[in-house]
Amino acid sequence: MRVQDGSRADPAAIEMVPTSLRGLVERASGGDTVAFRELFERYADRVFRYGYVRLGRSEEANDLVQDVFLSVWKALPSFRYQHEGSFPAWLFRIASRRLGDRIQQRIRHHSVPLDDAPEGSIEFEGLAVSRRLLTDGLATLPDRQREVLVLRFVAGLPVKEIALSIGKTEAAITALQMRGLERLRRYIGRDHES
Numbered sequence: 001m002r003v004q005d006g007s008r009a010d011p012a013a014i015e016m017v018p019t020s021l022r023g024l025v026e027r028a029s030g031g032d033t034v035a036f037r038e039l040f041e042r043y044a045d046r047v048f049r050y051g052y053v054r055l056g057r058s059e060e061a062n063d064l065v066q067d068v069f070l071s072v073w074k075a076l077p078s079f080r081y082q083h084e085g086s087f088p089a090w091l092f093r094i095a096s097r098r099l100g101d102r103i104q105q106r107i108r109h110h111s112v113p114l115d116d117a118p119e120g121s122i123e124f125e126g127l128a129v130s131r132r133l134l135t136d137g138l139a140t141l142p143d144r145q146r147e148v149l150v151l152r153f154v155a156g157l158p159v160k161e162i163a164l165s166i167g168k169t170e171a172a173i174t175a176l177q178m179r180g181l182e183r184l185r186r187y188i189g190r191d192h193e194s
Contacts, residue, residue: 089164137187145180
């Protein structure tokens with residue numbers, strides 16, 4: 001590869017330049033496994049956290065990550081990049097569907113993993129609460145509120161990307177988030193008062 005002054009560019013230096021999300025998506029959709037690996041590295045942890053909170057077991061969350069990225073790899077050639085938030089939103093729509101499949105499969109097999117929720121404590125709005133309590137509290141929320149809270153605070157998606165992934169407006173996501181947090185506060189508050 002030649003640079004502007006006519007000299008050859010160092011291939012190692014080219015690898016050092018950060019690639020835009022759009023560039024990665026376009027390269028990966030063309031079959032570039034290195035670009036796909038970078039997309040995996042950018043988003044796998046978020047998908048894992050999303051799955052772990054909803055499924056309660058690290059093995060199942062790891063399996064979910066594999067299912068999601070296999071689906072992404074297969075569907076990537078048909079994905080159309082529109083803006084920076086479109087890829088994460090699309091990815092988490094796929095994750096949501098694969099998670100739903102796993103939950104339905106679990107219901108059919110009568111497995112209840114909430115008993116396997118990890119012990120230890122985490123901070124929730126300035127209070128140290130057990131992970132078990134937080135997991136149980138999330139389980140009491142309506143599906144959409146739980147989904148929004150997990151995508152927002154566990155997977156770390158901004159409101160705009162959640163809105164795109166769920167197919168609702170940003171205002172609706174904010175309202176779901178506020179209602180879900182309020183219900184979770186009440187649930188955790190009752191336990192903390194005991």
